[in-house]
Amino acid sequence: MTAEESQAVTMEAAVPDLATPVAVKPPGVVVIGAGFGGLEVAKALGRAKIGVTLIDRHNHHLFQPLLYQVATAALSASEIAEPARRILWRYRSVDVVLGTVVGVDRQARMVELDDGTRIPFSHLVVATGARTGYFGHDEWAEFAPGLKTLHDAQAIRSRLLMTFEKAEKATDPEEQRRLMTIAVIGGGPTGVELAGSIGELRRHTLVKDFRNIRTADARVLLVEAGPRVLPGFSEDLSRYALRSLEALGVSVRTGTTVEHIGPGELRFGGERLQAGLVIWAAGVAASPLGAALGVATDRAGRVPVDQTLRVPGAPDIFAIGDIAAFTNADGKLLPGLAQVAKQQGGHLGRGLARLIMTGRPLTPFVYRSRGNTAIIGRHAAVFEQGRFVLKGFLAWSAWALIHVYLLVGFQHRLTVSIHWLWRYLTYERGARIIRPED
Amino acid sequence: MTAEESQAVTMEAAVPDLATPVAVKPPGVVVIGAGFGGLEVAKALGRAKIGVTLIDRHNHHLFQPLLYQVATAALSASEIAEPARRILWRYRSVDVVLGTVVGVDRQARMVELDDGTRIPFSHLVVATGARTGYFGHDEWAEFAPGLKTLHDAQAIRSRLLMTFEKAEKATDPEEQRRLMTIAVIGGGPTGVELAGSIGELRRHTLVKDFRNIRTADARVLLVEAGPRVLPGFSEDLSRYALRSLEALGVSVRTGTTVEHIGPGELRFGGERLQAGLVIWAAGVAASPLGAALGVATDRAGRVPVDQTLRVPGAPDIFAIGDIAAFTNADGKLLPGLAQVAKQQGGHLGRGLARLIMTGRPLTPFVYRSRGNTAIIGRHAAVFEQGRFVLKGFLAWSAWALIHVYLLVGFQHRLTVSIHWLWRYLTYERGARIIRPED
Numbered sequence: 001m002t003a004e005e006s007q008a009v010t011m012e013a014a015v016p017d018l019a020t021p022v023a024v025k026p027p028g029v030v031v032i033g034a035g036f037g038g039l040e041v042a043k044a045l046g047r048a049k050i051g052v053t054l055i056d057r058h059n060h061h062l063f064q065p066l067l068y069q070v071a072t073a074a075l076s077a078s079e080i081a082e083p084a085r086r087i088l089w090r091y092r093s094v095d096v097v098l099g100t101v102v103g104v105d106r107q108a109r110m111v112e113l114d115d116g117t118r119i120p121f122s123h124l125v126v127a128t129g130a131r132t133g134y135f136g137h138d139e140w141a142e143f144a145p146g147l148k149t150l151h152d153a154q155a156i157r158s159r160l161l162m163t164f165e166k167a168e169k170a171t172d173p174e175e176q177r178r179l180m181t182i183a184v185i186g187g188g189p190t191g192v193e194l195a196g197s198i199g200e201l202r203r204h205t206l207v208k209d210f211r212n213i214r215t216a217d218a219r220v221l222l223v224e225a226g227p228r229v230l231p232g233f234s235e236d237l238s239r240y241a242l243r244s245l246e247a248l249g250v251s252v253r254t255g256t257t258v259e260h261i262g263p264g265e266l267r268f269g270g271e272r273l274q275a276g277l278v279i280w281a282a283g284v285a286a287s288p289l290g291a292a293l294g295v296a297t298d299r300a301g302r303v304p305v306d307q308t309l310r311v312p313g314a315p316d317i318f319a320i321g322d323i324a325a326f327t328n329a330d331g332k333l334l335p336g337l338a339q340v341a342k343q344q345g346g347h348l349g350r351g352l353a354r355l356i357m358t359g360r361p362l363t364p365f366v367y368r369s370r371g372n373t374a375i376i377g378r379h380a381a382v383f384e385q386g387r388f389v390l391k392g393f394l395a396w397s398a399w400a401l402i403h404v405y406l407l408v409g410f411q412h413r414l415t416v417s418i419h420w421l422w423r424y425l426t427y428e429r430g431a432r433i434i435r436p437e438d
Numbered sequence: 439m440t441a442e443e444s445q446a447v448t449m450e451a452a453v454p455d456l457a458t459p460v461a462v463k464p465p466g467v468v469v470i471g472a473g474f475g476g477l478e479v480a481k482a483l484g485r486a487k488i489g490v491t492l493i494d495r496h497n498h499h500l501f502q503p504l505l506y507q508v509a510t511a512a513l514s515a516s517e518i519a520e521p522a523r524r525i526l527w528r529y530r531s532v533d534v535v536l537g538t539v540v541g542v543d544r545q546a547r548m549v550e551l552d553d554g555t556r557i558p559f560s561h562l563v564v565a566t567g568a569r570t571g572y573f574g575h576d577e578w579a580e581f582a583p584g585l586k587t588l589h590d591a592q593a594i595r596s597r598l599l600m601t602f603e604k605a606e607k608a609t610d611p612e613e614q615r616r617l618m619t620i621a622v623i624g625g626g627p628t629g630v631e632l633a634g635s636i637g638e639l640r641r642h643t644l645v646k647d648f649r650n651i652r653t654a655d656a657r658v659l660l661v662e663a664g665p666r667v668l669p670g671f672s673e674d675l676s677r678y679a680l681r682s683l684e685a686l687g688v689s690v691r692t693g694t695t696v697e698h699i700g701p702g703e704l705r706f707g708g709e710r711l712q713a714g715l716v717i718w719a720a721g722v723a724a725s726p727l728g729a730a731l732g733v734a735t736d737r738a739g740r741v742p743v744d745q746t747l748r749v750p751g752a753p754d755i756f757a758i759g760d761i762a763a764f765t766n767a768d769g770k771l772l773p774g775l776a777q778v779a780k781q782q783g784g785h786l787g788r789g790l791a792r793l794i795m796t797g798r799p800l801t802p803f804v805y806r807s808r809g810n811t812a813i814i815g816r817h818a819a820v821f822e823q824g825r826f827v828l829k830g831f832l833a834w835s836a837w838a839l840i841h842v843y844l845l846v847g848f849q850h851r852l853t854v855s856i857h858w859l860w861r862y863l864t865y866e867r868g869a870r871i872i873r874p875e876d
Binding site for chain 2: 058059060076077078079081083085086089092095096097098099115117150151161165168169208209210211409410411412414415418419422428430431432433434435
């Protein structure tokens with residue numbers, strides 16, 4: 001950043017001189033996080049040719065809704081990840097910085113990166129999302145990986161395939177049984193999708209590969225603390241999801257709280273289970289950056305925001321997506337969904353553009369649900385929007401079409417479609433690579 | 439392995455009882471390595487329903503000729519890797535074991551894995567290939583990664599993309615120049631393919647992504663110790679490759695020996711170069727397993743074999759592919775090529791099947807070259823078979839068609855075709871993921 005630029009940054013809400021070549025950017029807005037929310041902010045501001053610096057610790061935007069498919073060897077990592085630079089290159093006023101934010105200096109209006117770089121901001125949008133949360137049991141992370149990043153997905157894929165490899169080699173039937181026991185903790189959409197996908201993987205995809213084990217006999221267990229799976233959906237859909245999981249041979253334990261997770265071991269409801277793999281899908285915690293803002297966060301680490309997505313007491317700092325605690329008109333917190341982040345990002349980006357260009361104040365954000373969806377397996381999915389409910393084949397087809405459409409980039413849409421069609425016809429999964437440890 | 443099976447193993451050259459169900463395999467042949475050679479041996483023996491144990495330290499077969507495309511973000515890892523189990527599942531007498539061989543006990547006829555497993559053999563085929571070799575300078579490995587495994591390719595891809603990210607962030611022009619200097623050591627096919635592909639990447643793919651640097655200005659350097667690039671081809675094709683590289687803006691230094699490689703630093707011909715990335719494509723060494731056989735290996739660590747691919751003095755041990763030193767009728771050693779390994783594997787597999795089933799002795803191996811090929815860039819490739827020579831667009835198209843055809847699995851052929859077509863039309867590369875370090 002040149003001296004001119006850093007100076008310009010201090011001009012709050014500067015009206016950009018549109019005649020100025022892009023090289024001398026009218027800087028100002030810093031967005032942290034290239035997720036669904038952050039990207040929308042950057043795009044809306046970029047459309048208005050306002051200078052934006054988008055910071056992310058990865059070089060790619062991740063299409064999280066399909067992360068479970070990377071974890072279960074159906075898709076490869078690059079199919080659900082797109083470089084943030086690539087997505088934003090047309091927006092010439094948007095700068096992308098690869099870096100990890102370690103602090104926010106509200107006084108000096110500076111964001112601090114781990115390499116010591118300080119980036120000034122006129123407005124700051126925090127969109128760093130959520131990470132896996134263990135409800136105070138961080139020691140479980142080692143034995144029960146969560147699913148939030150590409151790294152997580154590849155690690156789960158390797159452990160999943162590896163437990164079958166070990167079982168194939170094992171000579172003790174007891175040990176084989178243990179290795180072929182896979183437990184998923186958490187009955188929300190991610191847990192249900194993982195358990196269903198693993199159920200299909202072990203029954204259809206892997207079954208021909210091994211000689212000494214019958215992978216179809218592998219035990220897949222879904223443990224949920226609440227009274228039913230998919231608690232965010234209506235009771236009818238929960239029952240349908242339960243039936244679909246059981247049809248895949250997945251054992252579902254509801255009303256069961258996990259008491260302990262150790263190496264290859266799980267305790268719940270007084271019972272002790274030896275497992276080859278335990279996956280944690282039971283909870284998320286907001287990104288730790290909320291705390292770094294110096295405002296009081298809620299129990300889950302989220303930053304409370306007002307109706308304009310502003311952090312109270314910090315007129316130029318905003319939070320959107322999973323890290324923000326936004327209370328809807330009905331008094332409920334908005335859920336941590338891609339569509340919430342996306343709508344908030346678009347709304348805030350357009351609002352900030354108006355504010356910076358014309359001085360018009362921000363307007364309240366109103367969430368419009370496009371419906372919730374979860375997939376259990378082949379021909380089995382649920383969709384719910386208000387009173388409109390869909391399940392089975394139709395919901396499953398709609399889910400696939402919508403998710404292919406939402407992927408970034410024509411190329412990914414095409415290859416994901418091919419992989420899905422191929423999997424549908426043959427039960428094959430093309431990404432069965434165990435990550436080399438060397 | 440059951441007691442019955444281990445017993446059966448000791449029956450050398452046992453004729454399998456075809457009426458016996460597959461569960462009680464007539465064991466015997468152990469193949470180490472699921473590369474081009476090892477797979478062909480396993481398939482030929484599998485076709486004859488002879489018991490085979492194929493051991494590899496990875497769960498996948500790797501299509502090495504396209505590894506440079508993973509290293510340069512054009513393809514994703516799973517597109518050039520296929521689980522060995524998947525490739526061999528139809529051959530019911532072939533067992534696949536994921537494991538690392540640490541020793542061969544010739545007396546006891548046992549292969550030893552790193553986890554302590556001992557696998558008996560009646561015949562042993564060593565097909566463990568080659569690894570990157572630094573000519574006694576193993577300390578260079580840290581600063582100049584080689585390209586032999588998926589892990590290598592992903593590491594090079596991350597370092598390659600990362601050096602541009604760092605340059606974008608750097609404020610010192612001197613430092614930017616250093617970071618945007620990429621040196622490839624070795625002017626054989628791999629070095630030429632890497633340098634050409636990086637030349638195109640920086641000029642066409644990345645050029646729109648950055649704001650502070652012009653990636654097209656990045657310096658790409660190819661250093662070759664011998665008098666010309668592609669020394670395995672005719673002089674005319676070497677000159678063509680040199681011209682094609684120079685057209686891509688790659689600086690080629692022939693007759694230049696590397697004297698020192700340090701962190702971000704390279705010394706050759708008395709010159710000192712600061713570089714953002716150095717890639718080593720200058721040499722390979724045979725897999726260390728050759729030494730473990732207890733026979734004298736040649737300078738490159740290869741195991742000398744006779745005309746039937748047998749290790750001298752070890753009537754039941756064979757070596758094929760890059761680990762074997764096979765002297766052709768013309769007195770020359772066969773080169774380390776996929777087609778050599780493949781032909782040797784097929785020949786040996788069929789020969790062993792005949793030997794085991796009927797007792798007929800092994801026949802000498804005769805290599806039939808299908809021609810050599812190397813790709814420099816768009817519309818630029820070379821092909822040579824004896825006196826028949828092809829270069830330019832035709833060679834390039836033929837190269838692409840043949841490589842897609844040779845890929846394992848219809849799905850990979852289709853998606854690789856799509857990625858290539860897409861890249862051809864748009865210069866885009868879909869796998870630009872920097873591997874997360876967390």
